[in-house]
Amino acid sequence: MRKIVFMLAVSLDGFFETLDGSIDWHRVDDELHRHMNADLAAMGAFLEGRRTYELMEEFWPNADQDSSIPASMAEFAEIWRGTPKVVYSRTLESVGPNATIVRDVVVDEVLALKASASGDLVVGGPDLASTFRRLGLVDEYRVYVQPVLLGRGRPWLQPEDDKTDLDLVETRVFGNGVVLLRYRVGG
Known part of the structure; x- marks a missing residue:
């Protein structure tokens, strides 16, 4: 069965961006980019909020036209364009091309998309992921813990009243100090 996966880079103190919206502290080197490309190339669709979509659409559609970018970034540009x-x-x-606007998160519609997708679905953006989490739609969390303490910033998940049990299914340490913690929703 297909899964809905929330993937996000976070600081060790639990923030996904600084208070001014910066993510320039992310350590995404070639090893990490290749790993993420392999995961993202297999996805059936990217589910994104407006802000995440606009940030991604600003750079990735034509990124591979810049001959100075690393091959792993050029590869992701192709993945971005090709994935619904x-x-x-x-x-x-x-x-843009290969994208559809949906006004509201409707559980039955998301489940139908999940059932018909060619691969797992990845949720991008913490606000949308918080909505998916509240509705019980996230099956897996892939948290890329960055070796930095920001002190302040936007938290990667909004507070919720309900507890969610998770089962650790994978850990991986990258050469740049980033640690992947992969959890399946358990219980």
Whole structure:
């Protein structure tokens, strides 16, 4: 059965971006990029909120036209263009090729997409992921813990009233100090 996966890089103190929205502290070297490319190339669709979609769409559609970028980044540009995207937004009027706007997260619609997808679905963006989590739609968390303490920033998950039990299914340490913690929703 297909899974809905939330993937995100976070600081050791639990933030996904600084207070001013910066993610320049992420340590994404060639090893980590190749690993993420392998995972993301197998996905059936990217499920994204407006902000995440706009940030990604700003750079990745043409990134591989820059001959100075590493091969792993050029490879991701191809993955980005080729993978269907579902953009959850109440304000966007249009999206690029291979993307569809959906106004609200409707559980039955997400489950139908999950059942018909060619691969797992990846949720991008902590706000959308918090909605998916609240609705019981996240099957797996892949947290890439960055070796940095930001002190302040935007937390990667919003507080919830309900506890979610998780089963650790994988850990991996990358040469740059990033640690992958992969959890399946258990219970």
